[in-house]
Amino acid sequence: MALETSPEHPAPVRQIAQAIGAWVERLGAVWVEGQVTQVSRRGGTNTVFLTLRDKLADVSVSVTCPRGVVDSLPTPLVEGAQVVCHAKPSYYATRGTLSLQVREIRLVGEGELLARLERRRQLLAAEGLFAEALKRPLPFLPRAVGLVTAQGSAAERDVLEHARRRWPGVRFEVRYAAMQGVHSAREVIEALGLLDREPEVDVIVVARGGGSVEDLLPFSDEAVVRAVHAARTPVVSAIGHEPDSPLLDLVADVRASTPTDAAKRVVPDVAEEAQRVLQSRERGRRALHHLLERELRALDALRSRPSLADPRSGLDERLREVEALRERARRSFAHRLDRGEDDLHHQVARVRALSPLATLRRGYAVISDAQGQALSSVVDLDPGQTLHMRVADGRIGATVTGIERVALVGDDASQEEDQDG
Numbered sequence: 001m002a003l004e005t006s007p008e009h010p011a012p013v014r015q016i017a018q019a020i021g022a023w024v025e026r027l028g029a030v031w032v033e034g035q036v037t038q039v040s041r042r043g044g045t046n047t048v049f050l051t052l053r054d055k056l057a058d059v060s061v062s063v064t065c066p067r068g069v070v071d072s073l074p075t076p077l078v079e080g081a082q083v084v085c086h087a088k089p090s091y092y093a094t095r096g097t098l099s100l101q102v103r104e105i106r107l108v109g110e111g112e113l114l115a116r117l118e119r120r121r122q123l124l125a126a127e128g129l130f131a132e133a134l135k136r137p138l139p140f141l142p143r144a145v146g147l148v149t150a151q152g153s154a155a156e157r158d159v160l161e162h163a164r165r166r167w168p169g170v171r172f173e174v175r176y177a178a179m180q181g182v183h184s185a186r187e188v189i190e191a192l193g194l195l196d197r198e199p200e201v202d203v204i205v206v207a208r209g210g211g212s213v214e215d216l217l218p219f220s221d222e223a224v225v226r227a228v229h230a231a232r233t234p235v236v237s238a239i240g241h242e243p244d245s246p247l248l249d250l251v252a253d254v255r256a257s258t259p260t261d262a263a264k265r266v267v268p269d270v271a272e273e274a275q276r277v278l279q280s281r282e283r284g285r286r287a288l289h290h291l292l293e294r295e296l297r298a299l300d301a302l303r304s305r306p307s308l309a310d311p312r313s314g315l316d317e318r319l320r321e322v323e324a325l326r327e328r329a330r331r332s333f334a335h336r337l338d339r340g341e342d343d344l345h346h347q348v349a350r351v352r353a354l355s356p357l358a359t360l361r362r363g364y365a366v367i368s369d370a371q372g373q374a375l376s377s378v379v380d381l382d383p384g385q386t387l388h389m390r391v392a393d394g395r396i397g398a399t400v401t402g403i404e405r406v407a408l409v410g411d412d413a414s415q416e417e418d419q420d421g
Contacts, residue, residue, distance in 0.1 A: 003015070018093060020091050020093075024089045024090065024091040024098065027088075029086060029087065030086075030087065030088070031085070031086055032052065032085045032087055032100060033082070033083070034052035034054055034061075034082075034085075035055055035080065035081070035083075036051070036052065036053075036077060036080065036081045036082075037052070037053045037080075038051035038079065039077060039078070039079055046066060046067045047064050047066065048064070048065045048067050049062070049063070050062075050064075052083075061098065061100055062097065062099040062100070063085065063087065063099060063100045063101075063102055064099055065085075065101075065102035065105065069102060073107065073115070074119070076115075076118060078118060081114050082107070082114075083105050083107055084105075085102045085104065085106075086102070086103050087100035087101055087102040087103060088101050088103070089101075117220050120220065120247065124222070124225060124247065125250075129225060129226070129229045129250075129251050134229075135254075137253075138203055138234050138254060138265065138266060139203060141167070141268060142170075142267070143201075143202050144198070144200040144201045144202065145171070145172050145204075145205060145266050146172075146174075146175065146198065146201040146203065146204035147159055147172055147174045147175070147204075147205050147207065148175050148188060148191040148192055148205070148207070149179065149205075149207045149208065149259075150178065150179040150208065151176040153209065154209050154259075155179075155207040155209050155238070155259040156174070156207065158258070158260045159205060159238070159260075159262055160172060161263075162260050162263035162264065163263040166263065166264065166267050166268065166269045166270065167268060167269070167270050170267045171200075173195060173198055173200070173201055175191035175192075177190070177191040179218070180211065180215045180217075181218075185221040185224050186223075188218060189224060189227045192227055192235075193227070195233065196231045201233055202233065202234075203233060203234050203236060203266050204233050204234070204236070205236045205238055205256075205262050206219070206228075206238065206239065206248065207239070207262055208238070208240065209240065209259070211240060216240055216246050219246035220246045220248065225248065225250075225251045228251045228252055229251050234253040236254045236255075236266060237251075237254070237255050237256065238258060238261065241257065241258060242257040360392040365389045365391045365396075366389070367387050367390075368388050368390070369385070369386075369387060370387075370388070372388070375387070378404075381403055382400065383402060383403065384400060385400045386398075386399055
């Protein structure tokens with residue numbers, strides 16, 4: 001029943017909110033179709049908060065769902081999935097908001113398709129096909145670029161025109177294949193294999209324009225993904241536009257957002273490279289100029305040193321040092337000779353003083369018998385005995401004619417007196 005209100009008797013807010021809640025409760029459970037635009041899992045709660053949006057109109061509604069219902073889906077619920085929910089409308093009077101309390105969720109249409117692709121992505125990722133360690137760098141300037149695309153397509157035109165505009169001498173090996181439909185995956189795999197076996201092809205580009213999820217399904221085909229993973233040549237994925245993300249983007253060595261972006265990645269820009277060459281030459285010229293200047297300064301510093309400015313000045317000084325050393329050596333040697341000569345004279349004088357010849361020169365003589373035995377006493381002499389006398393300058397033969405004893409001084413004299421007594 002309608003509320004009876006008037007300017008004089010208005011209804012309070014709580015009454016209006018309660019009335020709205022009562023009318024919403026009378027709707028009962030309904031089936032709702034929409035696209036998931038937001039998924040929020042709050043920690044510590046068993047409720048998942050979703051936002052459903054109408055595909056045709058700009059209308060959305062908040063949804064609350066038990067965590068167990070979301071986790072029971074065959075594939076994770078992601079944003080963009082198309083779903084059908086069995087839910088009961090609920091009005092929250094405190095905040096004046098309307099929401100749907102979901103009891104069951106089913107993936108349908110594109111949402112189910114996205115869920116299958118997500119499940120496939122997880123399986124292939126678990127095998128390591130998307131590992132970053134497997135990504136190969138693109139060559140700086142390929143000998144030939146392989147291109148897999150549809151014949152006469154805008155993607156082919158974009159890649160060829162932009163690549164040749166950047167590097168006019170680039171050579172393309174184009175293999176055509178269906179870019180959508182039931183035969184697309186097989187033809188893409190065949191074209192990829194042909195280009196991979198070409199020895200001159202250094203990089204392969206798989207290019208296609210934008211499209212719906214269904215149109216891009218061949219580039220998420222497992223066979224295509226495994227063929228790109230097994231290719232020996234680096235592969236560039238240029239499928240659709242920036243928001244599109246087929247599985248080919250994950251397994252390719254390089255992902256290009258558009259076919260035009262792929263052309264920029266596979267070949268360098270000749271104008272940019274020429275500018276870099278000029279800059280490198282200029283840097284090399286400046287570096288060489290600075291090096292020569294530094295070396296010239298070093299040479300000037302060396303030439304300014306006294307030893308190089310006048311090399312003879314150092315030689316003259318060393319010559320004077322050598323002459324001084326020679327003079328010192330000469331004086332030292334002469335001094336040593338003088339001292340040696342003096343020592344020699346002293347030694348000669350001492351030897352002469354101690355020599356018997358010197359005694360003989362003072363008038364003494366050495367008397368020996370016929371056998372040459374020196375005599376120091378008259379005891380053993382007999383008259384008429386032949387003797388030899390040695391004087392300073394010769395020898396004298398003599399005969400004993402008489403013997404006279406002489407008393408000795410000291411102990412010898414005492415002994416002589418004892419013998420006489």
